[in-house]
Amino acid sequence: MNRAEEIVARLRSLGDEKNREGMARYGINTARACGVPVRVIRGLAMQVHRDHALAQDLWKTGLHEARILATVIADPARTADPLLEAWAADIDSWDLCDQFCQNLVWRTRYAWTKAEEWTDRPEEFVRRAAFVTQAVLARKEHDALPAQFLSFLPLIRRAAGDERRIVRKAVAWALKNVGQRSDDLRQAALALADELAASADKHAASVGKEAKRKIVKGK
Known part of the structure; x- marks a missing residue:
């Protein structure tokens, strides 16, 4: 099991169905979500630290919370235009869109x-x-x-x-x-x-x- 897979497993263990249902009530696409609050994801990001390669691996998993985590730990200085375009095209929920912009896009050149x-x-x-x-x-x-x-x-x-x-x-x-x-x-x-x-x-x-x-x- 690689590091991205380990983190996905941890996120799934932290998931909560009631929180997932609450996300859905706010119009969040939960098709690929496990119900981990953003504050918990940010706490995990503080343990993982900045890791651009890991961020890309996490994004590829498709898990909603893993993608939010990816936007936090990706390195803005190493984020190239093709990556921004690819991630933007993958977004399927308003909250992931906002996290992507607030955590990463605005910090890039x-x-x-x-x-x-x-x-x-x-x-x-x-x-x-x-x-x-x-x-x-x-x-x-x-x-x-x-x-x-x-x-x-x-x-x-x-x-x-x-x-x-x-x-x-x-x-x-x-x-x-x-x-x-x-x-x-x-x-x-x-x-x-x-x-x-x-x-x-x-x-x-x-x-x-x-x-x-x-x-x-x-x-």
């Missing part, structure tokens, strides 16, 4: 490129990943210039009418985080939120209203 490129992708979770990455960059990339975030606004406007709720929630999240970054960005984001909220497109309007409410509340 491709983050800004993917935050734009993936907005044109037809796959539900790849397009969601674009906007989750935008949201994470707006919250965590402290040295970025305002103009870099203003460049997200046309992408947000274009995607706000997506018929898929999973995508729209990420679009609203990105707009909210841009708006909460600084006073100048707040005004630009609120202007877009107002524009979308007044749209005849019900999907775009829902994004605008949600983003505006959260920008104003600061949550």
Whole structure:
């Protein structure tokens, strides 16, 4: 049994059917999940430490929790474009998408490129990943210039009418985080939120209203 197989066996032993059922109630795809909470996966990652080769082996197992662990222990500096593309294409659940972006994508040298490129992708979770990455960059990339975030606004406007709720929630999240970054960005984001909220497109309007409410509340 290799190390990836050992970790998968451990994850399965830590699985909990009630937690798995709870995941399903939140819209998480549990077809390949065993019900291990993310906090437990993060605790395991602290024991495993950064291991890029192991991360790739874990991803290949297909186990949901193993893939989340892979996003935590993968080395952003060694993560190449083909790996990001392959993993993004494999994603089959919104929570794995978000973990992928928050743990790995935004830390790589491709983050800004993917935050734009993936907005044109037809796959539900790849397009969601674009906007989750935008949201994470707006919250965590402290040295970025305002103009870099203003460049997200046309992408947000274009995607706000997506018929898929999973995508729209990420679009609203990105707009909210841009708006909460600084006073100048707040005004630009609120202007877009107002524009979308007044749209005849019900999907775009829902994004605008949600983003505006959260920008104003600061949550």
